[in-house]
Amino acid sequence: MTTRRTGLREQKKQATREALRAAALRLALERGPDNVRVDDIAEAAGVSPRTYNNYFSSREQAIVAAVTGEREARIAAAVSDRPAGAGLADTVIEAIVDQYTAPDESGRDALLLIITRPALRDAFVETTTAIEHPLTDAIAERLGDGDPHTARVLAASVAAAVRVAIEQWLQTTASSSTISGLVVPSGSLPDLLRATLAPLIPALDAAEQRALRRRPQ
Amino acid sequence: MTTRRTGLREQKKQATREALRAAALRLALERGPDNVRVDDIAEAAGVSPRTYNNYFSSREQAIVAAVTGEREARIAAAVSDRPAGAGLADTVIEAIVDQYTAPDESGRDALLLIITRPALRDAFVETTTAIEHPLTDAIAERLGDGDPHTARVLAASVAAAVRVAIEQWLQTTASSSTISGLVVPSGSLPDLLRATLAPLIPALDAAEQRALRRRPQ
DNA sequence: GAAAAAAAATGCGCGCACGCAAATTTGCGT
DNA sequence: ACGCAAATTTGCGTGCGCGCATTTTTTTTC
Numbered sequence: 001m002t003t004r005r006t007g008l009r010e011q012k013k014q015a016t017r018e019a020l021r022a023a024a025l026r027l028a029l030e031r032g033p034d035n036v037r038v039d040d041i042a043e044a045a046g047v048s049p050r051t052y053n054n055y056f057s058s059r060e061q062a063i064v065a066a067v068t069g070e071r072e073a074r075i076a077a078a079v080s081d082r083p084a085g086a087g088l089a090d091t092v093i094e095a096i097v098d099q100y101t102a103p104d105e106s107g108r109d110a111l112l113l114i115i116t117r118p119a120l121r122d123a124f125v126e127t128t129t130a131i132e133h134p135l136t137d138a139i140a141e142r143l144g145d146g147d148p149h150t151a152r153v154l155a156a157s158v159a160a161a162v163r164v165a166i167e168q169w170l171q172t173t174a175s176s177s178t179i180s181g182l183v184v185p186s187g188s189l190p191d192l193l194r195a196t197l198a199p200l201i202p203a204l205d206a207a208e209q210r211a212l213r214r215r216p217q
Numbered sequence: 218m219t220t221r222r223t224g225l226r227e228q229k230k231q232a233t234r235e236a237l238r239a240a241a242l243r244l245a246l247e248r249g250p251d252n253v254r255v256d257d258i259a260e261a262a263g264v265s266p267r268t269y270n271n272y273f274s275s276r277e278q279a280i281v282a283a284v285t286g287e288r289e290a291r292i293a294a295a296v297s298d299r300p301a302g303a304g305l306a307d308t309v310i311e312a313i314v315d316q317y318t319a320p321d322e323s324g325r326d327a328l329l330l331i332i333t334r335p336a337l338r339d340a341f342v343e344t345t346t347a348i349e350h351p352l353t354d355a356i357a358e359r360l361g362d363g364d365p366h367t368a369r370v371l372a373a374s375v376a377a378a379v380r381v382a383i384e385q386w387l388q389t390t391a392s393s394s395t396i397s398g399l400v401v402p403s404g405s406l407p408d409l410l411r412a413t414l415a416p417l418i419p420a421l422d423a424a425e426q427r428a429l430r431r432r433p434q
Numbered sequence: 435g436a437a438a439a440a441a442a443a444t445g446c447g448c449g450c451a452c453g454c455a456a457a458t459t460t461g462c463g464t
Numbered sequence: 465a466c467g468c469a470a471a472t473t474t475g476c477g478t479g480c481g482c483g484c485a486t487t488t489t490t491t492t493t494c
Contacts, residue, residue: 009441009490038480048444053481152381153416157374164366164373199370199420206419226460226471255450265474270451 017055019045024062025110033063033117060123067110068127075099076134080141088142089204092135092158093197097190100162121170128163132156143211150207157200165189165196234272236262241279242327250280250334277340284327285344292316293351297358305359306421309352309375310414314407317379338387345380349373360428367424374417382406382413 023044027036038059042049056062078095114120132155140151169192240261244253255276259266273279295312331337349372357368386409 012490013442049480050445050482051443054443057481059480147412147416149381149385149413150416153378153413156377156381157417157420160373160377161370164369168366195364196366196370199364199367199424200374201420202423203374203417203420207416224461229460230472266450267452267474267476268472271473274451276450 016045016047020052020055020062021066025066028063028113029109033113033120058123060120063120064114064123064127067107067114071099072130072134075131076138079135079138088208089201092204093194096162097193100193101190115170125163125166128159128166131162132159135159143207144215146211146214154204154207158197161196161200162193165192168192233262233264237269237272237279238283242283245280245330246326250330250337275340277337280337281331281340281344284324284331288316289347289351292348293355296352296355305425306418309421310411313379314410317410318407332387342380342383345376345383348379349376352376360424361432363428363431371421371424374420375414378413378417379410382409385409
């Protein structure tokens with residue numbers, strides 16, 4: 001029993017959460033996102049409409065969650081797992097780029113859907129904020145117990161930079177891919193992420209140096 | 218004619234916006250924020266309920282706006298007005314600390330009100346995001362036309378750091394001032410702001426150095 | 435294994451945010 | 465001064481988010 005939280009309970013919760021995700025995405029793809037009520041999603045998932053809002057606090061969240069998945073957890077895990085010898089800045093940047101470039105969740109079409117509808121785009125952009133707390137813990141772990149604010153601020157800044165990258169990416173692709181009917185030209189996303197994260201490298205390096213100086217080796 | 222936008226129109230818009238702000242704050246103070254409907258605010262300001270939502274996109278926004286005012290514009294102006302010789306990091310930090318420490322808008326009681334109600338606290342925290350775009354322009358102006366992303370990312374990071382400071386401040390003060398009935402112990406806010414902004418100084422310095430190297434003197 | 439306790443699902447009700455189209459107001463040219 | 469075009473206000477309808485109290489389900493305790 002590795003999970004302190006009781007087993008069957010959490011398991012079923014994850015199951016319904018997943019069912020809601022799947023139902024939301026499927027319906028949105030079938031009918032178009034504007035023709036999907038939360039009642040429909042709830043019904044398709046076999047729960048009451050009220051229960052839907054116990055899991056997701058907006059109609060869009062479930063659809064977007066089907067694409068973003070557990071990205072924030074994976075980013076934090078990637079940062080934690082990286083050998084302690086590696087530079088903090090590199091570690092963070094690579095973790096983020098990796099997770100955002102990944103298999104894209106087998107949802108090219110889902111992403112295309114998200115890009116088109118403004119409400120969904122907003123919800124998608126919002127997901128970048130979810131990185132903040134997991135990343136705070138991961139960075140704090142690497143920096144040791146120095147100034148407690150530092151890790152928090154760095155994580156928040158990184159999340160903000162990622163958000164800027166996503167906004168930029170959505171903006172430039174909305175005008176090109178939508179019109180030309182092409183699939184998402186995600187090729188430039190990694191470059192965009194690296195470019196927006198670059199200005200924060202000095203801050204990450206400085207924090208790392210301070211930590212090393214305080215607790216050598 | 219300094220304002221390109223036609224005179225009387227914009228003037229009346231500002232007037233109703235201000236009327237809504239004032240009405241929202243007054244009613245919230247009189248009855249307590251939970252006993253104020255948007256219809257009440259609209260009626261008190263002499264406009265239709267629908268019009269309220271043309272100006273503010275949530276019930277809390279008007280109340281909070283009565284306290285936050287045009288803070289973001291003043292911060293951007295302060296950054297722009299600072300002599301070009303001064304360091305970027307100092308300029309930004311001082312501008313922010315000044316505007317957040319300021320006369321507090323003659324609204325101690327309003328702030329106390331905001332601190333207590335969770336919904337209002339959230340709305341108050343959200344206002345930090347408003348700094349981002351004005352600050353982007355102000356920083357971009359100082360950095361010249363180098364990498365267009367840099368100013369954007371730095372501004373977003375600064376805004377994020379400010380948000381962290383405000384969250385911290387609200388959290389610590391909510392447990393002390395509310396219980397003891399004291400007025401807001403805002404004395405520590407400037408310190409908190411400096412502490413959370415400190416980790417970003419290396420990033421600001423680095424960007425400034427790059428700009429100087431590209432366009433000397 | 436049954437009762438007690440904890441946790442989650444549900445039903446209900448209320449305000450609220452917002453799209454849309456019609457009505458009203460404002461600005462500007464003549 | 466007048467009328468037209470643009471911008472703003474307004475009314476209406478709809479779906480949504482969520483607090484609250486209740487019911488149902490799962491877990492724990494004896």
